[in-house]
Amino acid sequence: MTAAVLFQKVSRHFGNVRAVDGVDLSIAEGEFFAMLGPSGSGKTTCLRLMAGFEQPTDGHIEIFGETAEGVPPYRRNVNTVFQDYALFPHLSILDNVAYGLMVKGVGREERRKAAEDALAMVKLPGYGVRKPGQLSGGQRQRVALARALVNRPKVLLLDEPLGALDLKLREQMQEELKSLQKSLGITFVFVTHDQGEALSMADRIAVFNNGKIQQLGTPEDIYKRPQTRFVADFVGSSNVLSSATLAKLGISAGAASLRPEAIQIGTSWAELLTLSGTVVACSFLGAVNRITVDCDGQRIIISAPAAMPVPEQGANITLAFSRNDMHVMEQA
Amino acid sequence: MSAVTHQSILPERSGLARRLSDFLWRHPHVLLLILLGPPVLWLGIIYLGSLLALLLQSFFSIDDFSGLINYEFTLATYKQLLIPANFDIILRTVVMAALVTLASAIIAFPIAYYAARYAKGKWKAIFYLGVMLPLWSSYLVKIYAWKLILAKEGIVTWALTKLHLLWLLDAWLALPVVGGNSLSISYTGTFIVFIYVWMPFMILPIQASLERVPGNLIEASADLGGNPAQTFKYVLFPLALPGIVAGSIFTFSLTLGDYIIPQVIGSSRLFIGQAVYAQQGTAGNIPLAAAFSVVPIVIMGLYLWMAKRMGAFDAL
Amino acid sequence: MRSDRSSTPLSLKIAAGAGLLFLHVPILLIFLYAFTTEEKSYQFPPPGLTLQWFAVTWNRPDVWEALLLSIKVASIATAIALVLGTLCAAAVSQTRFFGREVISLLVILPIALPGIITGIALRSAFSMADIPFSVWTIVLGHATFCVVVVYNNAVARFRRVSGSLIEASMDLGADGFQTFRHVILPNIGTALLAGGMLAFALSFDEVIVTTFTGGQQSTLPIWMLEELIRPRQRPVTNVVAMVVVLVTFLPILAAYYLTREGDQIAGAGK
Numbered sequence: 025m026t027a028a029v030l031f032q033k034v035s036r037h038f039g040n041v042r043a044v045d046g047v048d049l050s051i052a053e054g055e056f057f058a059m060l061g062p063s064g065s066g067k068t069t070c071l072r073l074m075a076g077f078e079q080p081t082d083g084h085i086e087i088f089g090e091t092a093e094g095v096p097p098y099r100r101n102v103n104t105v106f107q108d109y110a111l112f113p114h115l116s117i118l119d120n121v122a123y124g125l126m127v128k129g130v131g132r133e134e135r136r137k138a139a140e141d142a143l144a145m146v147k148l149p150g151y152g153v154r155k156p157g158q159l160s161g162g163q164r165q166r167v168a169l170a171r172a173l174v175n176r177p178k179v180l181l182l183d184e185p186l187g188a189l190d191l192k193l194r195e196q197m198q199e200e201l202k203s204l205q206k207s208l209g210i211t212f213v214f215v216t217h218d219q220g221e222a223l224s225m226a227d228r229i230a231v232f233n234n235g236k237i238q239q240l241g242t243p244e245d246i247y248k249r250p251q252t253r254f255v256a257d258f259v260g261s262s263n264v265l266s267s268a269t270l271a272k273l274g275i276s277a278g279a280a281s282l283r284p285e286a287i288q289i290g291t292s293w294a295e296l297l298t299l300s301g302t303v304v305a306c307s308f309l310g311a312v313n314r315i316t317v318d319c320d321g322q323r324i325i326i327s328a329p330a331a332m333p334v335p336e337q338g339a340n341i342t343l344a345f346s347r348n349d350m351h352v353m354e355q356a
Numbered sequence: 357m358s359a360v361t362h363q364s365i366l367p368e369r370s371g372l373a374r375r376l377s378d379f380l381w382r383h384p385h386v387l388l389l390i391l392l393g394p395p396v397l398w399l400g401i402i403y404l405g406s407l408l409a410l411l412l413q414s415f416f417s418i419d420d421f422s423g424l425i426n427y428e429f430t431l432a433t434y435k436q437l438l439i440p441a442n443f444d445i446i447l448r449t450v451v452m453a454a455l456v457t458l459a460s461a462i463i464a465f466p467i468a469y470y471a472a473r474y475a476k477g478k479w480k481a482i483f484y485l486g487v488m489l490p491l492w493s494s495y496l497v498k499i500y501a502w503k504l505i506l507a508k509e510g511i512v513t514w515a516l517t518k519l520h521l522l523w524l525l526d527a528w529l530a531l532p533v534v535g536g537n538s539l540s541i542s543y544t545g546t547f548i549v550f551i552y553v554w555m556p557f558m559i560l561p562i563q564a565s566l567e568r569v570p571g572n573l574i575e576a577s578a579d580l581g582g583n584p585a586q587t588f589k590y591v592l593f594p595l596a597l598p599g600i601v602a603g604s605i606f607t608f609s610l611t612l613g614d615y616i617i618p619q620v621i622g623s624s625r626l627f628i629g630q631a632v633y634a635q636q637g638t639a640g641n642i643p644l645a646a647a648f649s650v651v652p653i654v655i656m657g658l659y660l661w662m663a664k665r666m667g668a669f670d671a672l
Numbered sequence: 673m674r675s676d677r678s679s680t681p682l683s684l685k686i687a688a689g690a691g692l693l694f695l696h697v698p699i700l701l702i703f704l705y706a707f708t709t710e711e712k713s714y715q716f717p718p719p720g721l722t723l724q725w726f727a728v729t730w731n732r733p734d735v736w737e738a739l740l741l742s743i744k745v746a747s748i749a750t751a752i753a754l755v756l757g758t759l760c761a762a763a764v765s766q767t768r769f770f771g772r773e774v775i776s777l778l779v780i781l782p783i784a785l786p787g788i789i790t791g792i793a794l795r796s797a798f799s800m801a802d803i804p805f806s807v808w809t810i811v812l813g814h815a816t817f818c819v820v821v822v823y824n825n826a827v828a829r830f831r832r833v834s835g836s837l838i839e840a841s842m843d844l845g846a847d848g849f850q851t852f853r854h855v856i857l858p859n860i861g862t863a864l865l866a867g868g869m870l871a872f873a874l875s876f877d878e879v880i881v882t883t884f885t886g887g888q889q890s891t892l893p894i895w896m897l898e899e900l901i902r903p904r905q906r907p908v909t910n911v912v913a914m915v916v917v918l919v920t921f922l923p924i925l926a927a928y929y930l931t932r933e934g935d936q937i938a939g940a941g942k
């Protein structure tokens with residue numbers, strides 16, 4: 025099967041800034057693909073390369089097997105939901121949604137009907153007569169979505185579409201987006217710098233840093249088996265064990281990651297690895313307690329179920345964990 | 357739906373507009389060239405071209421006997437500017453422009469201050485229009501209005517007669533330099549009309565710079581025991597200065613180059629604009645006219661350079 | 673700047689009010705003089721009021737000719753200024769290129785320098801190039817200084833049409849021309865209209881440059897200037913002055929209402 029979007033060694037440089045630097049990726053048709061990374065890591069630039077607003081300095085891009093370089097945005101069957109929504113202020117909501125069909129020459133009645141259906145799909149039926157200025161942020165976001173989806177694009181690009189919404193609305197929209205994607209079967213490429221959002225929504229995630237992909241894999245891969253220190257740090261509060269700590273455990277490696285919830289306190293079975301240390305801090309986070317332990321200069325965070333007894337600050341405790349929960353990383 | 361397609365990349369559409377659009381998208385520099393070409397050619401050739409040609413002429417001279425232009429590089433024409441008769445014209449114009457600017461600032465300040473600090477909502481709009489309408493209304497009509505007002509039989513004489521103050525006007529007109537036969541043929545008249553016509557250009561920049569002064573700064577000064585005069589001197593005036601300088605660019609430049617106001621309302625002594633007009637017209641001495649017109653350019657150049665150093669352009 | 677505490681000082685009120693009166697009373701006087709029965713002088717108060725001068729003015733072919741020439745020149749100059757000013761504003765605000773400051777300066781120069789310099793420069797260029805005076809020589813000068821008014825208005829509005837609107841349009845399948853027609857034009861339309869109105873008012877009223885580029889032709893301001901220097905028919909001049917005031921107020925008011933939300937008409941535009 026041809027990939028929906030294919031990047032081969034794609035770079036985009038702005039003068040000295042390497043916004044995107046030798047990226048290889050292949051997004052499958054129907055996939056929900058997330059691009060995750062800190063600010064300035066090149067996510068938006070990647071998206072703009074797919075949409076056609078930027079041209080690669082180097083490398084090759086294909087969309088469903090067809091070369092995309094030199095093809096203007098208006099000839100790509102790819103649509104974007106912009107970070108600031110970019111609704112046309114002079115047009116009504118209905119005309120905004122129908123815009124793509126209008127410029128393609130679809131008749132008035134037909135496009136009105138299609139636009140109304142699209143508005144109903146994003147749960148804004150009857151909002152067509154309003155102007156963008158009369159909608160809330162969340163509503164504008166839905167209009168932007170409807171305006172893109174009405175064109176039935178082969179790929180939908182979303183640039184931090186939930187960035188401006190409050191937490192509750194955000195969670196609600198995450199679910200709606202996910203189920204929309206499932207029912208329409210359109211390939212979604214979703215940019216975010218919120219790891220929770222990427223982990224909960226995506227089929228696969230690419231973690232970006234400095235214009236390069238650090239790791240590409242399923243949410244489980246990324247979460248449980250970070251391959252670099254950067255991914256481990258960025259994706260969650262994974263512990264990164266130093267080579268000195270690893271040596272104490274009889275392992276010789278540069279670094280390894282260990283999830284906080286994989287560590288137990290006090291238990292000591294033969295098959296588990298153990299470390300001892302001093303409790304530095306405890307905090308209560310509802311369902312779990314977060315315990316910070318110092319093991320000869322190595323900080324380790326433990327996430328323990330709230331039902332477990334909490335050790336006193338300054339107490340000496342033993343940490344135990346399975347070798348299988350630990351992932352040796354390339355030094356990065 | 358007819359337009360919904362399963363292609364991922366739509367085929368190139370034929371049609372001139374679409375092909376041109378594709379071409380321009382691929383070559384943004386051509387687009388820039390198309391956008392910039394006409395205005396830059398127009399202004400560059402027609403305006404700058406003529407201006408440079410004019411400047412060039414100031415380095416030629418006129419043959420006193422034949423009255424023809426002698427196309428040889430010389431600074432003699434500039435030297436002519438320094439003979440007393442011509443230098444007086446320059447001095448007179450610059451002094452007048454400076455006085456007009458000063459008086460405009462004094463009259464404009466309260467209006468700008470009121471509009472910036474006290475006028476709100478509807479009144480703000482009324483003030484804005486109240487300044488914009490006279491600013492934009494016909495230059496000649498404004499001058500004409502003053503011709504009516506300052507005429508011997510006009511409203512000023514009438515009002516002063518009613519108030520039994522006519523002797524005051526007569527005393528003023530009897531003064532040397534500022535006086536004359538009647539207001540409409542005296543420096544005083546020229547001065548008033550200059551202020552009237554150019555003062556509105558002072559109000560908006562001052563208002564803009566005052567609007568940027570936080571109100572609590574003024575209250576802070578009052579709280580610290582500053583009396584109104586001190587508050588004005590140490591707080592308001594320095595903050596409004598960039599606006600005043602920005603406004604003065606207009607009042608100063610426009611007064612320097614005007615030749616109609618002193619011709620319609622004023623004594624027979626010339627200003628730079630009139631000199632340029634007379635030299636190129638009746639006298640047919642284009643080089644001298646060109647040299648005269650370089651004077652305001654140079655003065656304004658210096659003025660703008662100083663204004664820029666004072667940060668006046670942020671207030672425009 | 674807010675002042676919630678102190679009430680307006682009386683002296684400031686008087687000074688500001690007097691300043692505004694100073695600006696408006698002379699223009700109001702024009703309206704009174706249009707009705708005076710006095711023909712030979714500017715006598716105040718008018719000995720009597722009459723409507724007869726309106727009829728006299730109406731039947732004056734020279735006034736009509738001058739008026740028509742002014743309208744013709746202002747229309748053509750405005751059209752040219754609209755095209756040039758919009759192109760320039762689009763280039764400066766939608767693309768990034770080296771030397772944008774120079775372009776802005778070039779546009780502003782014709783009004784920053786005294787009009788007499790523009791006038792004499794154009795005149796000597798015309799005579800050097802052997803171009804005879806015509807409507808077009810007047811238009812050439814007017815369009816040059818009208819560009820800046822359109823440019824100022826358009827640049828202010830272009831700044832509000834964010835780049836992402838244009839990208840959104842292209843993303844939805846509109847090519848460059850469709851984007852211009854359906855997105856750019858509707859968004860900058862009122863600003864262009866306002867700029868055009870102001871350019872028209874500016875050209876309609878221009879006299880200094882016109883004296884150099886008009887030759888024997890007389891626009892309405894030139895007609896008035898002759899009357900100012902050598903008054904021959906005061907009552908007709910009074911009526912013309914009043915009409916000119918009314919005619920220039922309309923575009924200014926219209927431009928104000930068109931641009932009132934957000935950006936203001938650049939007062940520095942004149």
Ligand SMILES: Nc1ncnc2c1ncn2[C@@H]1O[C@H](COP(=O)(O)OP(=O)(O)OP(=O)(O)O)[C@@H](O)[C@H]1O
Binds near residue numbers: 041043044068
């Ligand atoms: N048009 C441009 N000109 C110059 N530099 C640019 C341009 N666009 C992006 N960059 C630079 O490229 C780098 C990557 O930018 P990009 O917008 O792709 O980051 P991002 O990952 O989307 O960040 P954010 O999360 O803040 O949106 C940044 O350093 C940015 O400054």
Ligand SMILES: [Mg+2]
Binds near residue numbers: 067068069
């Ligand atoms: Mg971004």
